[in-house]
Structures are given as structure tokens and as C-alpha cells.
Amino acid sequence: MTATNSEAVLPAQGIEAPRSGRIDPKYLRSSASSGSFEMVAWVFMRVSGAALVVLIFVHLFSNLMVGEGIHQIDFAFVAGKWANPVWQFWDLTMLWLAMLHGTNGMRTIINDYAEKDSTRLWLKSILYLACAVIIILGTLVIFTFEPCLLDDAGNLMDYSPSFCESVVN
Amino acid sequence: MWSWVGHRITGVGIFFFLLVHVLDTSLVRVSPEAYDAVIGAYKHPIMIMGEIGLVGAIVFHAFNGLRIILVDFWKQGTRYHRQMLWAVMVLWFVTMVAFSIRHLMIFFEGWEGF
Amino acid sequence: MQVHKYDVVIVGAGGAGMRAAIESGQRAHTAVLTKLYPTRSHTGAAQGGMCAALANVEEDNWEWHTFDTVKGGDYLVDQDAAEVMAKEAIDAVLDLEKMGLPFNRTPEGKIDQRRFGGHTRDHGKAxxxxxxxxxxxxxxxxxxxxxxxxxxxxVEFYNEYYVLDLITVEEDATREDGTTYKQKRVAGVVTYDLASGELHIFQAKSVVFATGGLGKIFKTTSNAHTLTADGMALAYRAGIPLEDMEFVQFHPTGLAGLGVLLSEAARGEGGILRNSDGERFMERYAPTIKDLAPRDIVARAMAQEVREGRGAGPNKDYVYLDLTHLEPEHIDAKLPDITEFARTYLAVEPHTEPVPVFPTCHYAMGGVPTNIKAEVLQDNEVVVPGLYAAGEVACVSVHGSNRLGTNSLLDINVFGKRAGIYAAEYASTAEFVELPEAPETFVTEQLEMLRNSSGDQRVATIRAELQDTMDLNMQVFRSEESIREALDKIYELKGRYQQITVQDKGKRFNLDLLEALELGFLLDMAEVMTVSAMHRKESRGGHYREDYPDRDDENFMLHSMLYKDPGFETEGVKGIRFDTKPVIFTRYEPMERKY
Amino acid sequence: MSTPTVEKEPASKIDLAESGDGAGAVQQFDITLKVRRYDPERTEDAWWDEWNLTMFGTDRVLDALHKVKWDVDGTLTFRRSCAHGICGSDAMRINGRNRLACKTLLKDLDTSKPIIVEAIKGLPVEKDLIVDMEPFFQSYREIMPFMINSSPTPTAERVQSPEERQRFDDTTKCILCAACTSSCPVFWTDGQYFGPAAIVNAHRFIFDSRDDAGDMRLEILNDREGVWRCRTTFNCTEACPRGIEVTKAIQEVKTAILTRSL
Known part of the structure; x- marks a missing residue:
């Protein structure tokens, strides 16, 4: 329905033709995207998802199901865990994967439902910023964390994990 | 379709919790007191119910996510997606019953009252 | 009013129209006008197959195919056309395969072939x-x-554009022998854009009609709701004759009461027909090929069984198609869609139960007369330059008085291709014919009349009465009396049609209005069909007269030609002039048709 | 797929068991048909109309719509053609599910409640049940739905084994009715997604052994709006009136893109 090749085009009578050779602009795809970003993202969601199932289930289990469960969680508990490089690594991986997985999930949701390009841009900017901040913050916390805090007098503070005593003394 | 709606909703919920959770955990870097104070809030009875809800969301998102992976990569996946959804629901229910019992037991054992 | 100019305009986007468009579109500036989206066309409903003597699975040649076509058409076939079709069938199938058509395959990877009604080896041996x-x-x-x-x-498609008039002009012309006649020329078409309700004029050097059939004249039909004889009626109104309109094929196996088609392939794959006694009655009617006899014979046999009280069901008004002796896997592999029809519409499980079936109006053998170049004829010889027709709307005539199964898919491909090539070729040298003053006037008046009518007649009522009378009087058995009755009813309905009213007065997607126009086409064509049937006082192929049960080659080995002629009146028939045209013979002399 | 035609002659006469006459028992029943109407020539907003109708055992939703159009209200507008499920004109939302009106028997619906009929979602409604199909066909055209074979044309047919033919059999059944695409929640969101029907038709050529342009189609569908937007909700598979395993086809295209990239 493109070239009409009209000889005598008179003004349209009555209402406008709903489909006079055009497609509602809403349905036009801007341009073909290059690269395979969506594919990589898709694969990442599956791989990270599978990994996260293991990471988070163990995390939940060790934090909530064994020992005193929810009651054991305090500064000392966290400090005790992160003294072990395995747990440090565990939580770091979990942080990164979960944040990227979640951010990408939020990105697709914004793509789906944000109607205007400007809204989409805004929401995505906020999302990426939040994601970056959280990842950096979390990473710093895990790596710069000092479990055995001393008070001004040089004594171990009460909430220090028990192993600190051997470290300090 | 409803499994997909559920997957999206739980995903969004978990994402926001995650933001908060990283922030609260970061308090360990600020001061032990601050961290313990905030973590203390998680031990409130209302939060206990919230935790069950959160774990419910995570478990559903996890199992349904595994189902999606099977649909994607297992040849027969598309044919058995419905059965797999049933399996997800059953597994979710079993896991949640087990978790809730254990979590509530722990909670009441260590609960010192309001 | 918009005027569009194209070298070639193709009306209709079914098999024939699109096959023509593929050829023409590569050679000339072409537009396809279609009242539906192209993929909605009724070609898509065809099931069984497309015959061609490929000899992929057993010995075969196109000459045998020609013979079967001629014999199947009860010798009313123009044999030059049948030869063209059978010969070009092979390329037609291979063309489609190269275009990507996913044919079933033999173990060697070649196109697989199966049996079909009336198709035999070596002139009827098996x-x-x-x-x-x-x-x-x-x-x-x-x-x-x-x-x-x-x-x-x-290809440029104009979807949901209804062609409502064929613009022709007449010129004085002289034959070689010095006599004068009026030469018709085609200038274009007037179309109605369904979406906006506006008229568009398409001026064209060549116009190809590929508008399909007329099934909706009957109540029980395998045809789509949209098959309302549009093209035939438009040509007829423009003064072009119609050929062999009395010949309508009734497909034996329509789902009882619904008309939904169950392919002949069901019998090709081994299905058989049984009456209420469980008897395989085709053994009595066609001892050699039984259930695979041509459709007219099988349909009549079924109607005969019902008439003689051996029909099944509570009203004893249908027979059974029995597939229960076949392997369920075989049925599912070869006939998946039709078994689903039986399950969906009649809740019958074809693996274990016989399916209720009864003949259903299927195909018009007649139509707009053309020659083997798909050029439309304005009388027995004179071609209308630039006007082409192909497919069911046309009558070449390759189907004679009864079309063989699969030959329709072949017809659209062979003659659709020809129409496209010749139309483009003609357009490359021809000039546009000047449009007459205000060519849309007729259509505008018609539309205004329908929109503003204050009458009280409903389209649906008139259509239903027409279909009832045609089912009752003009189906597989006809007689002077029943034909008269149908004709009288048609006259009455045409009178009432003048008082018709449409409820939808809008411009946008006014299908109410178009159904009223379509009813006009149906009434015209029903009239032509009955008049044609009245003149043919013999039984041949799809046309069976109880008062003249035998074929009469002496008087009727002729094509019927009917002209719209307002001044003409004979035997109580007004406005239609009846003429005949000789049948073209090349190699086969008429014989008795036995199977 | 080849031709092991049954050569055994069936019996001349058999005993027909008192078989259930599927077509025979025609019962009448009453329904309420509720249709979402829209006609910008009359009013800006859509509205609902309800009719009480007496219908018969083998009647379909299409028959009910026809009954209204022909006997009660001629302005009711919908597309239809073949009326037995092969032309794809009359896809609509019936009781919240996309189906063909001509394949949905009234007796299979809950007739105690109104039968709710709406236009398919996600495409612009033009009038009553008619939607603008152009965006749908545009996506179809973009995936190059035609065979491309660059090797020299053979004189006879191109050879293809029954197994190779079977590979893409399912997706050749598509009738382009848009029931799948307009049932997809991702398509509903912004209409940018290629949609299941386009992917199904790409699949039909990607897996055809005679076709050479599979790579190009995979590239097209690797787009931002391509297969990766599929969320395997299975709405399309459930909506398909031809029983095509649409989601499976989409998954196979995804896998093909992945394998090609690796």
C-alpha cells in the first residue's frame, strides 16, 4: 500500500481512512539493534539464576535454619562469617550476581511498561545508578570489613566474634 | 501466564529487599551498635511474618526460575511446562511448610517478648 | 475520489490472483485488489492435493491426466485447455516446490503422490x-x-478493497469479412475501501479477474461466506457472457448439516462410504473404482441412498464416511485436519466411529469464458483486450461438466500463471483506455440506494430464502418443475431486493452494506444458473435432470452461453439471452462414462 | 510421511453399532452474548451490548454473532470468511481467551453465564471486533517469510527427506490469525515485540533444509524486539487454533541463535 501513483488526488471525503498506507507509529521499530546484548543478557539471567538458587539457599539456610536461626544474627555473627574467605567470596558473588540479575530484571520490566522514552530513560538511569552504588558499597564493605574492633582502651569490643580473642591476644 | 506475573512480582519485591538488605548489612562498616540495632528489627514478630513472605517469594522465584531454565534448555520442556508448574507449586509448598515451622520454632524459642 | 494508475490490476488474492501477481509483478506495475486479506482466501481450504503426472511413485504421463480430465468432465471439456493444463501441471507443481511449498516426501526425498477420485492409469485401467x-x-x-x-x-496489495464495478467501453469494430460489431475494452475498476467507505478508481491496461466462486448461492456449502459470485456478476453486468453456469459440483463428503468439507483424500487414503445398513453402496454405482469415482457420481449415489430410505441418523438424511478400518496413526498422519473437523463440529471420533456426511455445494465449473491465454471472451470468439480471468471465476473450460478432484488447485496455478504473464505482456504494449465520465456513478447510486432505502426487507432473510430454494430445487437432482420453482422464487426475491434496507449507515467497515451488495450478486448468478439449467435438457456431469436422465450428445454437446440482455424474453425468461458455443475436441471422442 | 496405503479391501458390509449420532441430537439452548462494541463514528468510547439468543447444539460463537448481525443489529461488525477454522479471519477474545469464533462451539462454553466477546488485544481496534492487522503483517514481512535458495535451480524438485520435511511441519500450519501474537503479554505492553506469529513463520524457513537464509532471519530475531523478549508465558501456545507448539518453536529459534553464536 505504498505508491498510489495517483493522478487526481482530491481531498479525502468524510473520515480519514484508518489504514491509508500507514502503520500506527506505535508499532514501528526504531531500528534494528546491533550486537547480541539481549542474547547475552538472556543467557546471563539463566546462568546467574541457577547459581543464585544455590548461593541464596545456602545463605538462608546457614543464617536462618541452623543454630539459633534469626536470633544468632548480629555483628559478631557477620564478622565471624566474613573472617572466613570462603564466606567472603560467597557473599561477594551473591551480591554481584543478585544485583546484576535483579537490575537486568528491572530493566526488562521498565522496557515493557514505561510508555514514554523519557520516562524510560529516567527510570533506567536511576536503576543503573542504584545498582552501581549498591554493588560498590557492598564490595567495599566486604573487603574493608574489620571484624575485631577495639575500643579506645585497646580492648576488644563486646560484640566482637569469639575468634578475635585469639587474634588479639 | 500467571506464573510469569508471579515471577515478575516476586522479582521486583526481592530486588527492593536486596537494596535494603545490602544497605543494612553495610552498617557493619559504620558501627556494630547500629548494625545490631537494625538487625534487631528483623526479630520483631511482624518482621518474622515478613521474612516468611520474603523467603516465600525467593523460593517461588527460584523454583519457577529453574522451571523456566528447563523450558529453555530441556527439549521436552515446552511440552511439560504445565506439569512442571505443578511441581514448582508442590515443592514451594513443602519447602515453605518446613521453613515456616523451623523459623517459627526458632523464633518462639528465642523470643524475649515485646 | 482517488484515481490510481497501474499497468495491471488483479482482482482477488486467492491462488489464481496471487499466482498471476507473482508473474505480473515482476514484469509490470501491478496492484492486487482483494476484499479480504490475501491469506483469508478460500484456496486455503482446499485439502487433498494437486495432480500432476510427475510419475514419482508410479508410472504416469500427462496424456492420461488429460484423458481423465476430459472423461471426468463428461466430455464437455475444451480439450485444448485440458492438454495445456495437464502438460503444464508438472511445471506448476515444480514451480511451487521451488517457491518453498512443503510437499510430503517419498523416502527418496521426492514429492510424494497419492490417489484421488477419477485419476487413473492408462485411460481408466486403475x-x-x-x-x-x-x-x-x-x-x-x-x-x-x-x-x-x-x-x-x-507485490502491492490493497487489502479489503471491494471491486464493485468493471469499467468497460465499447468501440465500433470491423471483422475481416467486413461485418461490424461492438468491441469491448476494459478501462479499470471501481473499488470500495472497506476501512473508510470511500471509492477508489483503478485505471489499468490489463485487469485480471480471480475472484473465485459462488458457493453461497446454496445453503449447504463448503464455501466461505465471502464466496458470493462477485466477479462473475460484475462481468455479467458489464455485458460479458457466462459459460456453463448450470454445472455446479457438489462434493460428496461435507460434514452432515454443516457443509464443512472432508477431503476426498479421506477416500484416497482408504476411507469408504456406507449407508445406514452398513453397506458399502458405491460397489453398486461404480464397480471398478467404487468410492473413488468422480464427485458427481458419488454425490448422486449418496443422495439416491438417502432418497431410498437408507440414510442414517434420526432424520435419515446422511450417510457415513467410514475410516475405522484404517490405522489411527495413518489417519492422524495423513488427514489430521479433517479428523479434527469431525471431532470439533460433530463430536465424532473418526478412529472409532463413522462420520456423518452429505453432499455440499463445492465448486462452479462455469464462469467467465476465457481462452487458453486466460483472455476473456465477449462472445464465442472475440477477446476483450486487456481483460483476463483465472481460477473458479473463469471457464476455460478444463472442468467441463464436472471437475476432477485436485484439478482446481491445478487450474489456479496453470491459468493464474498464464493470466499474469499475458496480462503483463499486453500491458507492456497497450495504451490506457480513457476512463469514461464519472465512472463511479453506477456504484455511487447503488450505494446511496441501499443506504437511504426506506424498505423493510432484510438481507439475511432474502439470502436464506434464496439458499433454501436452491438447496431444495437445484442440488444434485433437478427437473423442469424444480428449476421453474427456483426461478419463480428468484424473481420474487429480486423484486423484494429492491425494498432492501441496511441498518448500518456508517462509512467505516460497513459490512452490512457490502452483504447487501453481495446478495445482489448472488441473486443475479442464481438466476443465470437456473436459466442455464433450464435450457440444458439432458444429464451430464454435475447437472442431473430427472426428466432427462441421459446424456444427449446430439443436442447438448455444447457450452451454454448466457448474456445479460434486458430486451430479451423467451419461455417466460426475461433479460437473459441463451446461446451455445461448440466444445473443442482434439483427441478424445465422447464415450459412455463408466467407472 | 510416505505412502504405505492400506491395500486390504474393507468389508462390503459391516454391522454399524448403534453409534452416537454426533450431528443428530440437536438441542436448543439459550445464551447471553455480550460484545464489546466500538464505533468512532457513533461515539468515542467503547460500550457493551447484550443479546439473549436461542441457539442449537452444533452452533459456534460465529453463528451467534451472525444471528445478531442478520436478525437483530446489522451494525455489529466482525471479520469472517471460511467459517471452519482455516482462513484465520475471526480471531477474537472469547471469555478472556483468544480463539476463532468459528471453532468455538457454544456448548463447550459455560452458557449459564454471558459469553463475553471482545476484539483481540494489543492491536488498534477499528470497529467492534475488527482490529488493524497492518502492524501484525508488518512484523511477518520483516522476518523474510519466503524461501531463499541461492543454489542453481534444479530441473526437478529439490530433494528433501521425509525427516527433514517433518522438522518444520508444525510451523507450516500457521494461518496468520494473530491469536498468538495478540495473546502475548509482552506484545500488549508496547507492540514492539515481533510476536509469536512472526517467529513461527521464521521458524518454518529456518528449519527448512532447502532454505539458505536462516542466518539472516536469526540475525533479525536476535534484535532487541526479537526472541529474547519471549517470557515463555505459553499464552501463544494456548491460543493457537491450529495447535502449533508456538512456544516450542520460539525456544528452538532461541537455541539456534545461541548455537550459532557459540
Missing amino acids: AVRRACYAADRTGHMILQTLYQNCVKHN
Whole structure:
């Protein structure tokens, strides 16, 4: 329905033709995207998802199901865990994967439902910023964390994990 | 379709919790007191119910996510997606019953009252 | 009013229209006007296959195919056309395969073939595997493949544009012998854009009609709701004769009461017909090929069984198609769609139960007369320059008085291709014919009349009464009396049609208005059909007269030609002049038709 | 797929068991048909109309719509053609599910409640049940739905084994009715997604052994709006009136893109 090749085009009578050779602009795809970003993202969601199932289930289990469960969680508990490089690594991986997985999930949701390009841009900017901040913050916390805090007098503070005593003394 | 709606909703919920959770955990870097104070809030009875809800969301998102992976990569996946959804629901229910019992037991054992 | 100019305008986007468009679109500036989206066309409903003597699975040749076509058509076939069709069938199938059509395959990877009614080896010795097929979706695959290739070649479609008038002009012309006559020339078409309700004029050097059939004249039909004889009626109103309109094919196996088609492939794959006693009655009617006899014979046999009280069901008004002796896997592999029809619409499980069936109006053998170049004739010899027709709307005539199964899919491909090539060729040298003053006037008046009518007659009522009378009087058995009755009823309905009213007065997607116009086409064509049937006082192929049960070659080995002629009156028939045209013979002399 | 035709002659006469006459028992029943109407020539907003109708055992939703159009209200507007499920004109939303009106028997619906009929979602409604199909066909055209074979044309047919033919059999059944695409929640969101029907038709050629342009189609569908937007909700598979395993086809295209990239 493109070239009409009209000889005598008179003004349209009555209402406008709903489909006079055009497609509602809403349905036009801007341009073909290059690269395979969506594919990589898709694969990442599956791989990270599978990994996260293991990471988070163990995390939940060790934090909530064994020992005193929810009651054991305090500064000392966290400090005790992160003294072990395995747990440090565990939580770091979990942080990164979960944040990227979640951010990408939020990105697709914004793509789906944000109607205007400007809204989409805004929401995505906020999302990426939040994601970056959280990842950096979390990473710093895990790596710069000092479990055995001393008070001004040089004594171990009460909430220090028990192993600190051997470290300090 | 409803499994997909559920997957999206739980995903969004978990994402926001995650933001908060990283922030609260970061308090360990600020001061032990601050961290313990905030973590203390998680031990409130209302939060206990919230935790069950959160774990419910995570478990559903996890199992349904595994189902999606099977649909994607297992040849027969598309044919058995419905059965797999049933399996997800059953597994979710079993896991949640087990978790809730254990979590509530722990909670009441260590609960010192309001 | 918009005027569009194209070298070639093709009216209709079914198999024939799109096959023409693929050829024409590559050679000339072409537009396809279609009242539906192309993939909605009824070609897609064809199931069984498309015959061609490929000899992929057993010995075969196109000459046998020609003979079967001629014999199947009860010798009313123009044999030059049948030869063209059978010969070009092979290329037609191979063309489609190269366009991507997914035919079923033999173990060696060649196109598989199966048996089909009336197709035999060596002039009737035994059934032959000649039908190339894609499960029971051959028509669907053809339609899709042709549309795909139209997309490939960037064919311009005007979807949901109804052609409501053929613009022709007449010029004085002189024959070689010095006599004068009026030469018709085609200038274009007037169309109605369904979406906006506006008229568009398409001026064209060549116009190809590929508008399909007329099934909706009857109540029980396998045809789509949209098959309302539009093209035939438009040509007829423009003064072009119609040929052999009395010959309508009733397909034996329509789902009882609904008319939904169950392919002949069901019998090709081994299905058989049984009456209420469980008897395989075709053994009595066609001892050699039994259930695979041509459709007219099988349909009549079924109607005869019912008439003689051996019909099944509570009203004893249908017979059974029995597939229960076949392997369920075989049925599912070869006939998936039609078994689903039986399950969906009648809740019958074809694996274990026989399916209730009864003849259903299926195909018009007659139509707009053309020669083998698909050029439309304005009388027995004179071609209308630039006007072409192909497919069911046309009458070449390759089907004579009864079309063989699968030959329709062949017809659209062979003659659709020819129409496209010749139309483009003609357009490359011809000049536009000047449009007459205000060519849309007739259509505008008609539309205004319908929109503003204050009458109280309903379209649906008139249509239903027409279909009832045609089912009752003009189906597989006809007689002077029943034909008269039908004609009287048609006259009455045409009178009432003048008092018709449409409720939808809008411009946008006014299908109410278009149904009223379509009813006008149906009434005209029903009238032509009955008048034609009245003149043919013999029984041949699809036309069976109880008062003249035998074929009469002496008086009726002739094509019927009917002209619209307002001043003409004979035997109580007004406005239609009856004439005849000789049948073209090349190699086969008429014989008695036995199977 | 080849031709092992049954050569055994069936019996001349058999005893027909008192078989259930599927077509025979025609019962009448009453329904309420509720249709979402829209006509910008009359009013800006859509509205609902309800009719009480007496219908018969084998009647379909299409028959009910026809009954209204022909006997009660001629302005009711919908597309239809073949009326037995092969042309794809009359896809609509019936009781919240996409189906063909001509394949949905009234007796299979809950007739105690109104039968709710709406236009398919996600495409612009033009009038009553008619939607603008152009965006749908545009996506179809974009995936190059035609065979491309660059090797020299053979004189006879191109050879293809029954197994190779079977590979893409399912997706050749598509009738382009848009029931799948307009049932997809991702398509509903912004209409940018290629949609299941386009992917199904790409699949039909990607897996056809005779076609050479599979790579190009995979590239097209690797787009931002391509297969990766599929969320395997299975709405399309459930909506398909031809029983095509649409989601499976989409998954196979995804896998093909992945394998090609690796």
C-alpha cells in the first residue's frame, strides 16, 4: 500500500481512512539493534539464576535454619562469617550476581511498561545508578570489613566474634 | 501466564529487599551498635511474618526460575511446562511448610517478648 | 475520489490472483485488489492435493491426466485447455516446490503422490497416484507459499478493497469479412475501501479477474461466506457472457448439516462410504473404482441412498464416511485436519466411529469464458483486450461438466500463471483506455440506494430464502418443475431486493452494506444458473435432470452461453439471452462414462 | 510421511453399532452474548451490548454473532470468511481467551453465564471486533517469510527427506490469525515485540533444509524486539487454533541463535 501513483488526488471525503498506507507509529521499530546484548543478557539471567538458587539457599539456610536461626544474627555473627574467605567470596558473588540479575530484571520490566522514552530513560538511569552504588558499597564493605574492633582502651569490643580473642591476644 | 506475573512480582519485591538488605548489612562498616540495632528489627514478630513472605517469594522465584531454565534448555520442556508448574507449586509448598515451622520454632524459642 | 494508475490490476488474492501477481509483478506495475486479506482466501481450504503426472511413485504421463480430465468432465471439456493444463501441471507443481511449498516426501526425498477420485492409469485401467500433497492442507500450503512469494516480490496489495464495478467501453469494430460489431475494452475498476467507505478508481491496461466462486448461492456449502459470485456478476453486468453456469459440483463428503468439507483424500487414503445398513453402496454405482469415482457420481449415489430410505441418523438424511478400518496413526498422519473437523463440529471420533456426511455445494465449473491465454471472451470468439480471468471465476473450460478432484488447485496455478504473464505482456504494449465520465456513478447510486432505502426487507432473510430454494430445487437432482420453482422464487426475491434496507449507515467497515451488495450478486448468478439449467435438457456431469436422465450428445454437446440482455424474453425468461458455443475436441471422442 | 496405503479391501458390509449420532441430537439452548462494541463514528468510547439468543447444539460463537448481525443489529461488525477454522479471519477474545469464533462451539462454553466477546488485544481496534492487522503483517514481512535458495535451480524438485520435511511441519500450519501474537503479554505492553506469529513463520524457513537464509532471519530475531523478549508465558501456545507448539518453536529459534553464536 505504498505508491498510489495517483493522478487526481482530491481531498479525502468524510473520515480519514484508518489504514491509508500507514502503520500506527506505535508499532514501528526504531531500528534494528546491533550486537547480541539481549542474547547475552538472556543467557546471563539463566546462568546467574541457577547459581543464585544455590548461593541464596545456602545463605538462608546457614543464617536462618541452623543454630539459633534469626536470633544468632548480629555483628559478631557477620564478622565471624566474613573472617572466613570462603564466606567472603560467597557473599561477594551473591551480591554481584543478585544485583546484576535483579537490575537486568528491572530493566526488562521498565522496557515493557514505561510508555514514554523519557520516562524510560529516567527510570533506567536511576536503576543503573542504584545498582552501581549498591554493588560498590557492598564490595567495599566486604573487603574493608574489620571484624575485631577495639575500643579506645585497646580492648576488644563486646560484640566482637569469639575468634578475635585469639587474634588479639 | 500467571506464573510469569508471579515471577515478575516476586522479582521486583526481592530486588527492593536486596537494596535494603545490602544497605543494612553495610552498617557493619559504620558501627556494630547500629548494625545490631537494625538487625534487631528483623526479630520483631511482624518482621518474622515478613521474612516468611520474603523467603516465600525467593523460593517461588527460584523454583519457577529453574522451571523456566528447563523450558529453555530441556527439549521436552515446552511440552511439560504445565506439569512442571505443578511441581514448582508442590515443592514451594513443602519447602515453605518446613521453613515456616523451623523459623517459627526458632523464633518462639528465642523470643524475649515485646 | 482517488484515481490510481497501474499497468495491471488483479482482482482477488486467492491462488489464481496471487499466482498471476507473482508473474505480473515482476514484469509490470501491478496492484492486487482483494476484499479480504490475501491469506483469508478460500484456496486455503482446499485439502487433498494437486495432480500432476510427475510419475514419482508410479508410472504416469500427462496424456492420461488429460484423458481423465476430459472423461471426468463428461466430455464437455475444451480439450485444448485440458492438454495445456495437464502438460503444464508438472511445471506448476515444480514451480511451487521451488517457491518453498512443503510437499510430503517419498523416502527418496521426492514429492510424494497419492490417489484421488477419477485419476487413473492408462485411460481408466486403475487408480493412479497422481496427487501431490501436503498432508490434508495442500490448499493452505499453496495459499501461504504464494503469499510468501508475493511478499518476496514486493507485490502491492490493497487489502479489503471491494471491486464493485468493471469499467468497460465499447468501440465500433470491423471483422475481416467486413461485418461490424461492438468491441469491448476494459478501462479499470471501481473499488470500495472497506476501512473508510470511500471509492477508489483503478485505471489499468490489463485487469485480471480471480475472484473465485459462488458457493453461497446454496445453503449447504463448503464455501466461505465471502464466496458470493462477485466477479462473475460484475462481468455479467458489464455485458460479458457466462459459460456453463448450470454445472455446479457438489462434493460428496461435507460434514452432515454443516457443509464443512472432508477431503476426498479421506477416500484416497482408504476411507469408504456406507449407508445406514452398513453397506458399502458405491460397489453398486461404480464397480471398478467404487468410492473413488468422480464427485458427481458419488454425490448422486449418496443422495439416491438417502432418497431410498437408507440414510442414517434420526432424520435419515446422511450417510457415513467410514475410516475405522484404517490405522489411527495413518489417519492422524495423513488427514489430521479433517479428523479434527469431525471431532470439533460433530463430536465424532473418526478412529472409532463413522462420520456423518452429505453432499455440499463445492465448486462452479462455469464462469467467465476465457481462452487458453486466460483472455476473456465477449462472445464465442472475440477477446476483450486487456481483460483476463483465472481460477473458479473463469471457464476455460478444463472442468467441463464436472471437475476432477485436485484439478482446481491445478487450474489456479496453470491459468493464474498464464493470466499474469499475458496480462503483463499486453500491458507492456497497450495504451490506457480513457476512463469514461464519472465512472463511479453506477456504484455511487447503488450505494446511496441501499443506504437511504426506506424498505423493510432484510438481507439475511432474502439470502436464506434464496439458499433454501436452491438447496431444495437445484442440488444434485433437478427437473423442469424444480428449476421453474427456483426461478419463480428468484424473481420474487429480486423484486423484494429492491425494498432492501441496511441498518448500518456508517462509512467505516460497513459490512452490512457490502452483504447487501453481495446478495445482489448472488441473486443475479442464481438466476443465470437456473436459466442455464433450464435450457440444458439432458444429464451430464454435475447437472442431473430427472426428466432427462441421459446424456444427449446430439443436442447438448455444447457450452451454454448466457448474456445479460434486458430486451430479451423467451419461455417466460426475461433479460437473459441463451446461446451455445461448440466444445473443442482434439483427441478424445465422447464415450459412455463408466467407472 | 510416505505412502504405505492400506491395500486390504474393507468389508462390503459391516454391522454399524448403534453409534452416537454426533450431528443428530440437536438441542436448543439459550445464551447471553455480550460484545464489546466500538464505533468512532457513533461515539468515542467503547460500550457493551447484550443479546439473549436461542441457539442449537452444533452452533459456534460465529453463528451467534451472525444471528445478531442478520436478525437483530446489522451494525455489529466482525471479520469472517471460511467459517471452519482455516482462513484465520475471526480471531477474537472469547471469555478472556483468544480463539476463532468459528471453532468455538457454544456448548463447550459455560452458557449459564454471558459469553463475553471482545476484539483481540494489543492491536488498534477499528470497529467492534475488527482490529488493524497492518502492524501484525508488518512484523511477518520483516522476518523474510519466503524461501531463499541461492543454489542453481534444479530441473526437478529439490530433494528433501521425509525427516527433514517433518522438522518444520508444525510451523507450516500457521494461518496468520494473530491469536498468538495478540495473546502475548509482552506484545500488549508496547507492540514492539515481533510476536509469536512472526517467529513461527521464521521458524518454518529456518528449519527448512532447502532454505539458505536462516542466518539472516536469526540475525533479525536476535534484535532487541526479537526472541529474547519471549517470557515463555505459553499464552501463544494456548491460543493457537491450529495447535502449533508456538512456544516450542520460539525456544528452538532461541537455541539456534545461541548455537550459532557459540
